[in-house]
Amino acid sequence: xxxxxxxxxxxxxxxxxxxxxxLINKFIEPKIIKINEIExxxxxxxVRIEAEISEVKETEGxxxxxxxxxxxxxxxxxxxxxxxxxxxxxxxxxxxITGKIIEYNGGLEIEIEKIKAV
Amino acid sequence: MLISIILAIFxxxxxxxxxxLIPGLHVNLISLIVFNIFASLSFAxxxxxxxxxxxxxxxxxxxxxxxxxxxxxxxxxxxLGVLPGHRFLLKGKGFAAIKLTVYGSLIALIxxxxxxxxxxxxxxxxxxxxxxxxxxxxxxxSLFLLMKEIKHKKFFWSLFLFLISGVLGFLSLSFHFxxxxxxxxxxxxxxxxxLINSLFQNTRIPRQDFSEVKISKKEIFKASLASLIGSPxxxxxxxxxxxxxxxxxxxxxxxxxxxxxxxxVGALNTIVMVLGFVALYAIQKPRHGVAVVIEKIIENFTxxxxxxxxxxxxxxxxxxxxITLVIARLIANKIYRVNYxxxxxxxxxxxxxxxxxxxGFTSILILIPATAIGLLANLKExxxxxxxxxxxxxxxxxxxx
Numbered sequence: 001x002x003x004x005x006x007x008x009x010x011x012x013x014x015x016x017x018x019x020x021x022x023l024i025n026k027f028i029e030p031k032i033i034k035i036n037e038i039e040x041x042x043x044x045x046x047v048r049i050e051a052e053i054s055e056v057k058e059t060e061g062x063x064x065x066x067x068x069x070x071x072x073x074x075x076x077x078x079x080x081x082x083x084x085x086x087x088x089x090x091x092x093x094x095x096x097i098t099g100k101i102i103e104y105n106g107g108l109e110i111e112i113e114k115i116k117a118v
Numbered sequence: 119m120l121i122s123i124i125l126a127i128f129x130x131x132x133x134x135x136x137x138x139l140i141p142g143l144h145v146n147l148i149s150l151i152v153f154n155i156f157a158s159l160s161f162a163x164x165x166x167x168x169x170x171x172x173x174x175x176x177x178x179x180x181x182x183x184x185x186x187x188x189x190x191x192x193x194x195x196x197x198l199g200v201l202p203g204h205r206f207l208l209k210g211k212g213f214a215a216i217k218l219t220v221y222g223s224l225i226a227l228i229x230x231x232x233x234x235x236x237x238x239x240x241x242x243x244x245x246x247x248x249x250x251x252x253x254x255x256x257x258x259x260s261l262f263l264l265m266k267e268i269k270h271k272k273f274f275w276s277l278f279l280f281l282i283s284g285v286l287g288f289l290s291l292s293f294h295f296x297x298x299x300x301x302x303x304x305x306x307x308x309x310x311x312x313l314i315n316s317l318f319q320n321t322r323i324p325r326q327d328f329s330e331v332k333i334s335k336k337e338i339f340k341a342s343l344a345s346l347i348g349s350p351x352x353x354x355x356x357x358x359x360x361x362x363x364x365x366x367x368x369x370x371x372x373x374x375x376x377x378x379x380x381x382x383v384g385a386l387n388t389i390v391m392v393l394g395f396v397a398l399y400a401i402q403k404p405r406h407g408v409a410v411v412i413e414k415i416i417e418n419f420t421x422x423x424x425x426x427x428x429x430x431x432x433x434x435x436x437x438x439x440x441i442t443l444v445i446a447r448l449i450a451n452k453i454y455r456v457n458y459x460x461x462x463x464x465x466x467x468x469x470x471x472x473x474x475x476x477x478g479f480t481s482i483l484i485l486i487p488a489t490a491i492g493l494l495a496n497l498k499e500x501x502x503x504x505x506x507x508x509x510x511x512x513x514x515x516x517x518x519x
Contacts, residue, residue: 011490013486014494017486018285020483021289021290021483022289024293025293025294046295098294113292
């Protein structure tokens with residue numbers, strides 16, 4: 001294959017793949033799971049849960065939220081620069097939370113990316 | 119305690135040799151596996167695990183020039199656009215190239231002893247001062263590196279590849295369906311791109327000779343000074359690594375020979391890795407994957423522990439230098455008999471399998487564009503450091519947005 005054809009092919013593959021990733025990330029969301037299904041093998045994966053906020057703590061750079069559903073509860077963090085919420089008003093509300101499973105101090109937590117009212 | 123530390127040093131040395139020799143198996147990945155094992159077991163003391171990671175990371179900075187010089191070489195027509203190490207290989211001087219990088223890594227051990235106390239004393243206050251300017255420094259450094267391509271008439275492609283790598287980095291790091299996105303991202307950009315390119319070449323590796331490599335004291339001095347200048351910034355700023363440090367450092371000199379450049383990259387590879395540990399102590403910010411894991415597992419990172427880590431680096435570095443030369447000699451002896459295309463295909467398959475295992479099947483969605491971009495950089499003979507836009511642009515975005 002000629003170098004110029006190979007360059008064109010690479011450009012097309014790169015651009016089409018980038019568009020695919022963008023579309024998949026925008027339109028396909030991780031499937032909803034229950035809090036008790038969050039386990040170590042899901043570390044670094046993105047998950048979506050339906051839960052309510054039961055407790056809010058505020059630190060300098062982030063909010064620490066305790067989320068609970070009918071199967072259990074889990075701590076989660078939200079960086080202050082990501083979204084601004086009046087969390088006290090959201091306590092008890094049913095929310096859909098998307099985030100990444102992370103490990104902190106030996107326990108699993110969710111690093112929240114998006115919060116949506118259900 | 120002493121026995122467990124000695125054991126950790128030697129196990130780390132073995133793991134570092136394996137990580138260094140197998141392309142695609144980066145120390146960051148092994149660190150992550152070690153962390154998962156560490157988290158599932160209960161260790162009475164985490165420090166031997168830290169020493170294992172330090173020993174492995176240090177060793178790999180010596181050994182990993184073996185595959186990067188002996189694999190992925192182009193043919194004679196395109197040799198001008200590639201790394202000095204490959205030019206040496208195609209002239210039958212692959213072993214000499216490795217020897218020069220080992221010289222560099224040994225010089226790095228001395229530079230580490232000079233820079234570490236300075237880092238400990240001055241980095242916390244300096245970092246506080248420049249923290250808010252990090253995105254500006256990263257933008258300025260990237261622009262400076264890109265502008266250097268104007269005289270080689272590669273500015274447009276360098277800029278394009280820097281930006282498209284950055285977009286891929288942004289999308290990959292926020293992609294919901296891939297665990298460990300760095301593995302397909304870096305594996306495609308820096309591994310598969312190069313290896314696939316070598317499949318299109320008619321590479322014939324000549325019989326290697328082992329005659330002494332001569333380098334003047336002046337060249338060694340220049341390389342040492344360039345690494346002393348280039349390394350501090352790249353050791354604590356996110357996104358900048360040894361290749362950027364090499365170009366930044368060598369910019370202070372009118373000309374550095376290929377031999378000097380190999381000494382320089384050898385030195386910087388080791389310095390940037392080890393100063394990453396010192397930066398972790400000084401400013402509590404991990405700047406590479408191994409430091410991220412160390413930050414998670416180390417209890418009470420004291421100055422005594424840092425001194426032990428640096429002593430371990432010096433000891434392991436001296437051993438790794440000898441081991442690297444022995445392995446390189448063995449490989450250089452056989453490389454001209456190897457079916458180069460077959461070897462490249464086997465390594466490509468290995469990297470793909472490794473990525474699928476650790477990052478899942480969906481990682482293919484990142485691996486494909488990363489490989490295409492990596493291949494484009496090879497075809498257009500653009501320096502690979504511009505592909506680090508995949509980390510630099512997301513870091514700039516993270517600070518600014």
